[in-house]
Structures are given as structure tokens and as C-alpha cells.
Amino acid sequence: MRADKIKYFTERLQQEKKGLLKQLASLESTGLDKALGESIGELSVYDNHPADIGDELFERSKDFALRDNAHILLEDVESAFKKITDGTYGHCDLCGQYISLARLEAIPWANECIDCQRNEDDSNPAGRPIEEQLLTPPFKRTFLDNDPEGSVGFDGEDALQAVMRYGSSDTPQDLPGTHDYEELFPNSDEQRGVVDHTDVISDHYYRQTNKGKL
Numbered sequence: 001m002r003a004d005k006i007k008y009f010t011e012r013l014q015q016e017k018k019g020l021l022k023q024l025a026s027l028e029s030t031g032l033d034k035a036l037g038e039s040i041g042e043l044s045v046y047d048n049h050p051a052d053i054g055d056e057l058f059e060r061s062k063d064f065a066l067r068d069n070a071h072i073l074l075e076d077v078e079s080a081f082k083k084i085t086d087g088t089y090g091h092c093d094l095c096g097q098y099i100s101l102a103r104l105e106a107i108p109w110a111n112e113c114i115d116c117q118r119n120e121d122d123s124n125p126a127g128r129p130i131e132e133q134l135l136t137p138p139f140k141r142t143f144l145d146n147d148p149e150g151s152v153g154f155d156g157e158d159a160l161q162a163v164m165r166y167g168s169s170d171t172p173q174d175l176p177g178t179h180d181y182e183e184l185f186p187n188s189d190e191q192r193g194v195v196d197h198t199d200v201i202s203d204h205y206y207r208q209t210n211k212g213k214l
Helices: 003-028 050-086 101-106 114-123 156-164 197-209
Strands: none
Touching: 003 050
């Protein structure tokens, strides 16, 4: 690569590094090093306003993602500076061919040519969050209704149902296919305090035989 191009991209990288360091300083000043409750001035994040805490949690998660991305870009910029020193700047890390000037103009810290980058993206598509392995389907770890041993313990679904009796911030729009609150919280056939259907026979019989006397 010509000396004038090296000088040009060096200046571009220096500007990028300056911008990233400024961004990191700005993000760190928002209190990312503190606990969420402390950063928003609350004694606890378990309060009566889950929507408010949800907003705070979203903004905090976004700041963490921006900070992590800035660190990654900063590492790539530093790597580009090292390549300029070594005389390998502008060469693809995989195939060794020159990276087009158009690509370097768009991404001065690019490590791979467009073809190698495209092949790598196609062979390693972005996967789903690893948390979904535990969270999907809901109550996967504690759902006992399908237990082959016939477990009748108090599981995760039962715990949620018990808590939601006291209210929820969910609305019909949170569950696809629902149009009103009756569809969101349908009457369940599951009877509380009953393990087997035969457990209610005596009570049912008592009510029928004493009908009109109660």
C-alpha cells in the first residue's frame, strides 16, 4: 500500500480510537460499576413499579452492550496500528490477499477481505442466546406436569400461578393470540389442593346429598 494511503488510514484510525475512548469514558460515567439499585437511587429494584425498573434495566443493558462493543472495536483498532507497524496492514488475515480500499474506507480496522468475511458470516450465523436452553419452553427446569414418574410437587408453573393471583403487569398484547384479559388468564381446570381426581369424590358426594340443606 502506498505511503500516502497508510498515512490517511493511520489518521482515520487515530480519530476512531479517540472517539471510542470518549464513548467509553461517557458510558463509565453513568454508574455501570455500581449495582442497579444504587445507580438509580432505589433501596431495591423489587418495587411496585416493574415498568419503571424495566426501563432502567433496558437502558443499563444497552449501555453494557455499547461498552462491550466499544472495547471490541478498540482492540481491532489497536490491532490495525500493529499491522501498520509490521507492514501487513491491508492484507486479509485468512487468505492473505489485499483488502479493497472501498472496504478499508468503510471499516479502516477490517481484518478480512469482503469474500472471506462473507464466507465466515455464512458458516457461523448468529445463534440464539444460550439462556434459551434453560428458559424454553417456560418452566423447563421445574415443570413437572409431564414427569414420567408422575410427580405432583409444587413446580414452577404452580409458583407463578400463585403469585399472579395478586396481580400482574402482563397485558393481552404480551401473549400472541389473546384479545382480552379473560383469554390472558383463562380459568384453569387444575384444582388447587387436589392431587388426583378421586380426591374430590367425597366432597362432591357430600354436596350432592346435602343439596338444599347447606
